[in-house]
Amino acid sequence: MTAKLDIGYIPLVDAAPLLVAAEIGFAAEEGLEIMLHREPSWSAIRDRLAFGQLHAAHMLAPIPIAMSMGLGGLPLPVDALQVLSVNGTVIGVSRPLAARMRERGVPSDIMAAAAVGRALIEACPRPLKIGVPFPFSMHAELLYYWLGALGLHAPQQLTVRTIPPPRMAEAMEAGEIDAFCVGEPWGSVAVEQGVADIVLPGCAIWRFAPEKVLAVSRSFRETEPDLIARLMRAVWRAGRWLGDPSHHMATAEILAQPRHLDVSPEILSRSLEGRLIVSAEGEVRRIPRFVEFSASAAQFPWRSQALWIATRLSERLGADPADVARAARDVFRSDLYRANLGPIGADLPGASEKVEGSLDAETPVSSSLGRLFMGPDSFFDGRIFEPLPLS
C-alpha cells in the first residue's frame, strides 16, 4: 500500500537526496509517495516537523543536536536517521574585502584555509561581520573553528549574524555583512550577481563535515518503524545515485525546476562537479569532493560527528556534559542505519565512532563488506577530535 509522506526542504543543492528520491522513483519503489514542501526557513522546518505537519525534513546537522541539548527555541526530540550530505558550503567575501585580501597576497590554492584565513583577518574590519543561515549550523561551527584557531574571536572581533541564504547577496550589498558562509548554490549566485568572491570552500576547514541530515520527530520514528525503514532505503539509494558523476547533469535539471530551487542548471552543476567560478572575472577553481552524497560512507551518521558538534556547542553556549553525550547517543541513529540499510547493501563501518580528523588521505577501514574507504577527514589545522568513551 502506498503511504504518503510530507517532507520539507530548504532550496539548496544538498536537498538533492530528498528531491531525487521523490522524483526518480526511489520512493515509489518503496511504496512511498513523497509530498515535497519547500520551506521558507530552518525555524519553520523545525517547528512543522516538531508539530507533526511534516513527517521528515532536510535539516542542518547541528539542529537536532541543539534541540536535544535544550538549546534554541523549541527543545523537542528529533532524530537524525542518516547524513544527507557532507560539506557543500562556501565562504564568500564582499568584493572590496576581496580586493584588500588580494593586495596582501592570497594563495592560489583555494584549499589553503590557514593562509586564506590569515589574509582575511589582516584585511577585514573589526569586528568582522559574517552571515550564516542559522545559529545552529555547520556554517557557524566551521567559521568559529577556523577563525578562532587563527586568533579571531567572537564577540569582540567577530560578529556572526543570521541571514536567510537567498538574502545573503542583498545583505552584503547593504553593508550588513562583510562575508558569509552559505550552502550552494547561494554562494555562486552571489558571485554571479557581482556582489561577492568565493575565497574558501567549507571542505577546506574540515574535509568531512556532516552538513545536512534526514530528520524525523522521535514520536513519529517510534510509532512508524516500517515507514522509517522504507524512507531510509529510498533516500540511501538516492544518495548512491547522486554519487555517480554521470548523473550530475540530470541532478542539476531536477534541482533547477521552478518549484524546487529555480536557479539555472549551469550554476547548480558547478557545485556538483566541484568546479566553482569564484569571482565576477570568471576565475575557476577545481575542488575535488566539494559536496559528497555517497562515497566514504557519507550517509553514515557517526556518533563522533554528533559529539564534535555537541562539544563545540556546549563550549560556546554552555551545556551539561551529560547532555553532550546524550545528544550523540540518542540523536545520530547509527543503530537504525545499520539495521535498515545493512540488508540492502550499505557497507557498514566496524564502529559507530571514530577519531575525527585523523585521515589525510583515502584509507581502507574494516567494514561489513570489506570495501569501505574512509577519508580524508582532516581539519585544516591538523588537530584531531577524539571522543571520550560513552559512559
Next chain:
Amino acid sequence: MTKPGAALRIIVVEPDAERAHQVVDALRGAGDFDVTVIGDSSALSRRVVELDPDVVLIDIANPSRDSLEELTIAAAPTERAVAMFVDRSDDAMTTTAVEAGISAYVVDGLRPERIKPVLDAAIARFKMVSRMRRELEATKAALAERKTIDRAKGLLMAARGIGEDEAYTLLRRTAMDQGKRIAEVAAAIVTAAELLK
C-alpha cells in the same frame, strides 16, 4: 521586559502594511497592549533587542524568522530575552498557532494567561487574512487562465478559419481526449504559437 501589571509590549513583524494593520487592530481590541510593527526585516534581531518586547509575532513563512533564533542563544541565560513557547504547558495553543501560520517568541517566564489573549487575537486575524489572500490568489489565477484561453481561441480561429464557439469546442474536446485541463491545452497552444512566430 515590562513590569508586572504594565501593558505587554508586542512587536509584530510583517512586511505587508495592510496585514500588519489588521493584526494591530485585532490586538488593540483584545486588550491594553503596546504594539510596534516592524515592516523591513533587515537587521531584525538587533532591532528587536533594542525594542525589548515581551512578545514577538511573526509569520511562520517569513524567511527572516531565522534571525530571531539568535535571540534564544544570548550570551548569558538571564539575557535570553525571547524563546518560542518556552512554557510548553499549552501544546494545543502552540499547535493552533503553527497551523494558522504564526510563530510567537515569548519572554522566558511570562505567564501563559497573559499570552493567551494576544495569541488568540493574532491567530484569528492571521487565519482571516490568509484566507482572503488565498481567495485573491485563486481569483488572479482564474483570470490569468481566462486570458490564456481567450488567446488560444483567437489563435485557433485565425489558423483554422473557425468561429469562437467552434474554437472553444475544439479546445475542450482536446483537453478531454488528453485528460488535461482546458487551461493547460490553451497554454500549450500559446507557447507553441510564440515559438513558431
